[in-house]
Amino acid sequence: MRKKVVLAIACCAVLVLVAGIALSAESVKYAIHYPAGYRTWAHVKSMVIQQGHPLYETFGGIHHIYANSKALEAMKTGALYPDGSILVFDLLEAKTENNAVTEGPRKMLYVMQKSAIKFAVTGGWGFGGFKDDSKDRSDIDPRTACFACHEERKQNDFVFTNYR
Numbered sequence: 001m002r003k004k005v006v007l008a009i010a011c012c013a014v015l016v017l018v019a020g021i022a023l024s025a026e027s028v029k030y031a032i033h034y035p036a037g038y039r040t041w042a043h044v045k046s047m048v049i050q051q052g053h054p055l056y057e058t059f060g061g062i063h064h065i066y067a068n069s070k071a072l073e074a075m076k077t078g079a080l081y082p083d084g085s086i087l088v089f090d091l092l093e094a095k096t097e098n099n100a101v102t103e104g105p106r107k108m109l110y111v112m113q114k115s116a117i118k119f120a121v122t123g124g125w126g127f128g129g130f131k132d133d134s135k136d137r138s139d140i141d142p143r144t145a146c147f148a149c150h151e152e153r154k155q156n157d158f159v160f161t162n163y164r
């Protein structure tokens with residue numbers, strides 16, 4: 001009897017260990033790097049999301065979208081984004097003063113990074129976020145927090161923005 005209990009505990013311990021390893025492998029798999037130098041990339045567009053907009057809770061403020069050279073090429077030609085493409089959604093608070101809307105502090109830096117095989121479960125895109133001005137990755141599940149929405153843009157390689 002005692003042996004059985006010990007065996008059962010040992011089995012549980014092994015299961016917990018395996019699950020732990022699988023989870024950390026998963027987060028490594030989804031690791032997105034801080035997009036160093038993105039402010040010098042092509043600026044694609046800007047938008048102000050105000051109170052009353054359905055996305056205000058999450059994306060309220062002013063945001064700018066940037067594309068690195070690989071992503072820009074695909075965006076312009078409508079081709080599938082090649083591996084190495086990076087898109088940035090730079091979200092700042094919007095301050096309204098004197099009938100003008102200006103940038104406030106940064107709220108979040110959202111990143112999409114293409115690597116077709118590595119991120120196959122989320123359409124070939126890795127999704128990540130960096131809170132405020134920190135370069136520390138924010139703890140978000142890309143599948144539920146990002147892909148659930150971007151999935152509707154499947155016909156455009158999961159990207160909302162087009163180049164004009």
Ligand code: HEC
Pocket residue numbers: 045046047055065087088089110111112127128129140142145146147148149150158159160161162
């Ligand atoms: C509720 C829907 C929704 C969710 C959830 C969402 N996005 Fe988006 N995302 C959008 C929309 C809409 C745009 C286009 C915004 C515009 O037109 O300026 C966009 C644009 C972007 C862009 C610029 C490229 C593009 O597709 O136009 C990036 C990068 C991005 N999102 C990253 C993320 C990341 C990372 C997450 C998860 C943390 C996320 N998004 C979650 C709706 C969403």
